[in-house]
Amino acid sequence: MTAAVAHECRTAADLAAMPEDYRTAVQKIVASHARNELYGAQVFDEPAIALAPTPYAKWLTCRVAMEEYHHHVRFKSLGEEIGIPPERMDPKTAQPLSIFGFPLHTWAEFCVIKLLADLAEILQVEDLLHCSFHPLRNLARITMPEEKFHAQFGRDFCTELVRTDEGRHAVQDAIDRYFPLLPGFFGASGSRNNELYREYRLKQRTNDEMRADYLARARDLVENVLGLKLPDVAAQAA
Numbered sequence: 001m002t003a004a005v006a007h008e009c010r011t012a013a014d015l016a017a018m019p020e021d022y023r024t025a026v027q028k029i030v031a032s033h034a035r036n037e038l039y040g041a042q043v044f045d046e047p048a049i050a051l052a053p054t055p056y057a058k059w060l061t062c063r064v065a066m067e068e069y070h071h072h073v074r075f076k077s078l079g080e081e082i083g084i085p086p087e088r089m090d091p092k093t094a095q096p097l098s099i100f101g102f103p104l105h106t107w108a109e110f111c112v113i114k115l116l117a118d119l120a121e122i123l124q125v126e127d128l129l130h131c132s133f134h135p136l137r138n139l140a141r142i143t144m145p146e147e148k149f150h151a152q153f154g155r156d157f158c159t160e161l162v163r164t165d166e167g168r169h170a171v172q173d174a175i176d177r178y179f180p181l182l183p184g185f186f187g188a189s190g191s192r193n194n195e196l197y198r199e200y201r202l203k204q205r206t207n208d209e210m211r212a213d214y215l216a217r218a219r220d221l222v223e224n225v226l227g228l229k230l231p232d233v234a235a236q237a238a
Ligand SMILES: [Fe+2]
Pocket: 037, 067, 068, 071, 121, 147
């Protein structure tokens, strides 16, 4: 197993020659991205087009939804190349992440989801930028500017909303209800999967390191940029 540490895998075709544990780890990461990008687009981004309050906001939300569906298409296409069965990349047959279990009803909730969940996704994608499996590294590099746009979208619309009392209340309320789902997105402390991912240099950081970084960045956005309060769950989860 230690020999695998030295491996770099440059193409999807080369993956077949890699050790089974390495192949399994790559497949887990790609399948998770494929099904979660699809599910997020289905439950958040596409429905949010109807919630967007102006033609301009609808246009930008359409772009976000289009890009999230495209992320799924890209990850699924890589998944097919490396032999992942389609049902593992489909949220109907494989469990999506709990951050998508939040029932979306308002525009403020959607803006908070983009602000906080897409920041979490940025951290995950950053961690893949130096991945030893090059097709995944390349996908991360293509995806990153779009995830940054989604997080900026959330930041811009939340900034606009907090200018009124009603908007500030709606954004704080959405943060209070949505944020508690996010620390768990980074996985368990001492996760065996994460240990393997780091051993193979598929990922670079521990779940706890990523969670701590996320909490600091989320606190900066919510408290210093928006002038609101991050719920106490942040301190407990760190
Ligand atoms: Fe995405």
